[in-house]
Amino acid sequence: MKTITSANANRHFSAMLRDVSAGEEIVVVSRGKPVARITAVQAGDASRQLAKSALLKRLRSQPALGARTWKRADLYE
DSSP, X not given: OEEEEHHHXXXXXXXXXXXXXXXXXXXXXXXXXXXXEEOOOOTXXXXXXXXXXXXXHHHHHSOOOOOOOOOGGGGGO
């Protein structure tokens, strides 16, 4: 596990992403305290797949609310 300050994480973001994609886990610290952990995304993450399935099921069960009644210009009036 690698530790990096938030300032250096900001300055060297691309290099940090390369390290993470190579399997490194990085902890970002701010003022000496850990604030984030950056790890590679797991393609087969079961909890993510379950959450996605639950969301899609809920969205499919909701009725469509109908056609849009506003125009883009209405947003700027």
